[in-house]
Amino acid sequence: MPTRTPARRWLLAAALALLTGPLAFAQPVTIDFWYAVGGTQGTALQAMIDEFNATNEYRITVNATYSGNYGETAQKVTASLLSGGLPAGGLVPAGPLWTCREGNHLIAEYLAGPEGLPEDAFWPVLWDYNRYGDEVCALPFNNSTMVMFYNKDLMRQAGLDPNTPPQTWSELVAQARAIVDGVPGAIGIDVRNEAWWLKALVLQNGGQIMDAGSTAPVFDDAAGVGALEFWKRLIDEGLMLPAQHGGSRDLFLAGRLGFLMASTASVATVTGGATFEFGTDFLPGNVARGSTVGGASLVMFPSTPEQEQATWRLLRFLTNVDNQIAFTTATGYVPISREAAESMAIQTLLLEAPANAAGFEQLGIASQYPHFFAMGTMDNLLRAAIEKVEFGVLTPAEAMAEAAAATAAEIEATSR
Amino acid sequence: MIAGGRLPHAALGDGGEKGWTALVAFLRHPRRRRDLIAAALFLGPALIVLLTFVYFPIVWAFGISFTDWQSGGAPARFVGVDNYTFLLNSADFWRALRNTVTFVVLKLPLDMVLALAVALLLNQRLRGMGFFRMAIFMPVVTSVVAAAAIWRVLYNPSFGVFNSMLDAFGLPPQRWLRDPSLAMPAVVLVALWKGLGYNVVIFLAGLQGIGRVYYEAAAIDGATPWQRFRYVTLPLLSPVTYFVALIGVINSFKVFSLIHVMLPDGGPLDSAQVLVFYLYELAFQSFRYGRAAALSFILFGIVLAITFLQQRFAEKRVHYE
Known part of the structure; x- marks a missing residue:
């Protein structure tokens, strides 16, 4: 072994410095990142983060951890807001509530900064989804919307054209009627998430859920009451069974349900489980088409300036068009921008999995109220309102008024 | 030591x-x-x-429980007993309490009588008793989530086994978990099935702890089997009965996971929304931690009071060997 003289050591050091010189300008940064999605979603996200760790030019290392499902992650974030220990970033449910509501405006700052994102980086509805008040507080990543699944075999048996699913409320009623009357034991319509469909019906009837900025509920006006009256009509006419919506997807998979209103997140399950021919389409409309969206959000929590910049770069990487396409391909979740939706890769994917198309395209017409603290309570209240109408305890007008009053009271009690 | x-x-x-x-x-x-x-x-x-x-x-x-803590880093404000007065004036709280009491009243007496009856049967010296003991105990070690999911399928109004059975007898189908008046009894039935084995084992241990001498003495005195049960078994089993009742009440007031899996929305018209379920909604859907904490202490107070009353009135009837 040759002995290393001091001179040789210096030479070696100089050579190393020359080689790594450009990198020396970027100090290594390590950031923690929590994500609330498991299964294929979690695997796809972790793969992106691994790729980022291996290839990013800024010497950023991301320690990503699965933080449990939405509920568990919300609890962890909530606890950490109080006690410290928040990661630099994450994919968390109700992101705007844990950021802007806490006085953290990092996303808005970086959006306005030199490395910001253009307006068309995401569908307009997804910018709205990530607002608190009028400010963008988080970025979209995994989003879903509600679509209509229809059983083509049942439609055929009922003498309907399986390739012209209902586009309007009246067509929905007529076709469901034909299925109920024409196929013994068949059920016309059911829904997997009641509050979600009611909110879509309100939009379709020309109403709104919340005022601008989500400061007060407005779903108890004539359009909103009309939406719940339509719901009651479906029950009264025997087209939908009252208060047993929990089993609706199983009913659809058993081939006994004509039309199922459910999240795009159900596409994979239905595709895997249906033994009959089915299709998906936009939710039928009335004076308008419409649906709201759901999903978790990418957020940043306060850390050092270097870590914050590193987190922003990670979020930009995760939401670039290639990764949007990769995530959609892996999970069937909707592409979150028009550019991704119209890309060759996604169009090819749709040829193989046409059931995804409805959700992908419906985002272009979806609308969404900004996040507000009482939104979970509002959904519970809307579900209770539906149930009270289904059991005939209240009229649609009374039920909507009660739910709106309780939502307003909850907003008042939780305002800051 | x-x-x-x-x-x-x-x-x-x-x-x-x-x-x-x-x-x-x-x-x-x-x-x-x-x-x-x-x-x-x-x-x-x-x-x-x-x-x-x-x-x-x-x-x-x-x-x-004395703050308005809602989640988040903003300091919670001290609100005195506001959370307690809010709950005591809220229809939701009283409905949840009523539902909980219904659960206890439906479940506990049935549970105790059935468990004792089964324990008496299993206490016989018969061939293959090990198998029956295992069969009765099996639901206890089954995961509550898995069991509740299976029962949901059995109760399914469209293709569940129960409605097929009713149909076979020419009876009209029921909505089971989706019927406001049937949801709670349906849940109680599952809770009975799930928890019976545990109480049976405790009763069985109690039965086997009763000395044979008492039965022999009673037999010599000419006591009938019923008299032996009534005047020997029941009194000497009373400490065990008391324990089973006490734990039964406490656990029934705390019932949650079974209902959460079987009726994630609290049942039709919230007919199965028990206290702990309401607490969960307050804390993890509405993020009103202050109110949820207050509810947990109200629940604690109720359980404490009932335990105290039980001790006060039941202990006099408990006989120790």
Whole structure:
């Protein structure tokens, strides 16, 4: 072994410095990142983060951890807001509530900064989804919307054209009627998430859920009451069974349900489980088409300036068009921008999995109220309102008024 | 075990200087001191865990119950007893309490009678009794989530087994979990099935602990089987019965996971929304931690009061051998 003289050591050091010189300008940064999605979603996200760790030019290392499902992650974030220990970033449910509501405006700052994102980086509805008040507080990543699944075999048996699913409320009623009357034991319509469909019906009837900025509920006006009256009509006419919506997807998979209103997140399950021919389409409309969206959000929590910049770069990487396409391909979740939706890769994917198309395209017409603290309570209240109408305890007008009053009271009690 | 004699309880109980001197005198013995140190070392880790994760959170939650803490980093405001008055004036709270009481009243008597009956049967010396004992105990070790999911399928109004059975007898189908008046009884049935084995085992242990001499004496005196049950078994089993009833009430007031899986929305018209379910909604869907903490202490108060009453009135009827 040759002995290393001091001179040789210096030479070696100089050579190393020359080689790594450009990198020396970027100090290594390590950031923690929590994500609330498991299964294929979690695997796809972790793969992106691994790729980022291996290839990013800024010497950023991301320690990503699965933080449990939405509920568990919300609890962890909530606890950490109080006690410290928040990661630099994450994919968390109700992101705007844990950021802007806490006085953290990092996303808005970086959006306005030199490395910001253009307006068309995401569908307009997804910018709205990530607002608190009028400010963008988080970025979209995994989003879903509600679509209509229809059983083509049942439609055929009922003498309907399986390739012209209902586009309007009246067509929905007529076709469901034909299925109920024409196929013994068949059920016309059911829904997997009641509050979600009611909110879509309100939009379709020309109403709104919340005022601008989500400061007060407005779903108890004539359009909103009309939406719940339509719901009651479906029950009264025997087209939908009252208060047993929990089993609706199983009913659809058993081939006994004509039309199922459910999240795009159900596409994979239905595709895997249906033994009959089915299709998906936009939710039928009335004076308008419409649906709201759901999903978790990418957020940043306060850390050092270097870590914050590193987190922003990670979020930009995760939401670039290639990764949007990769995530959609892996999970069937909707592409979150028009550019991704119209890309060759996604169009090819749709040829193989046409059931995804409805959700992908419906985002272009979806609308969404900004996040507000009482939104979970509002959904519970809307579900209770539906149930009270289904059991005939209240009229649609009374039920909507009660739910709106309780939502307003909850907003008042939780305002800051 | 403290070696070298008993700790002078009476002296310690007096408190004050006298107790203290007694303790010091007691510990003067080096072996006792060593034992005390050993005991502290053994108990320490468990105590630290308990203090950190059980007792401290309880005290902390009591504090939270007087604030408007909603989640988030903003400091919670002290609101006095507002959370308690809100709950006591809320129709949701009273409905949840009513539902909980319904659950207890439906479940507990049936549970005790059935468990005792099954225990008496299993107490026979018959061939293959091991199999029956195992079969009865099986639901207890089944995961509550898996069991609840299976029962949901059985109750399914469209393709569940129960409606097929009703249909076979020409009876009209029922909506089961989706019927406001049937949802709670349907849940109680599952709770009975799930928890029966546990009480059976306790009763069985109690039955086997009763000395044969009493039965022999009763038989010699000409007691009928019913009289032997009524005047020997029941009185001597009373400590066990008391225990089963006490634990049954406490656990019934705390029922949650079964309902959460079977009726994630609280049942039709919230007919199965019990207290802990309401607490869960307050805390993890509405993020009103202050109110949820207050509810947990109201629940604690109710359970404490019932336990106290049970002790007060039932203990007189308990006979010890």
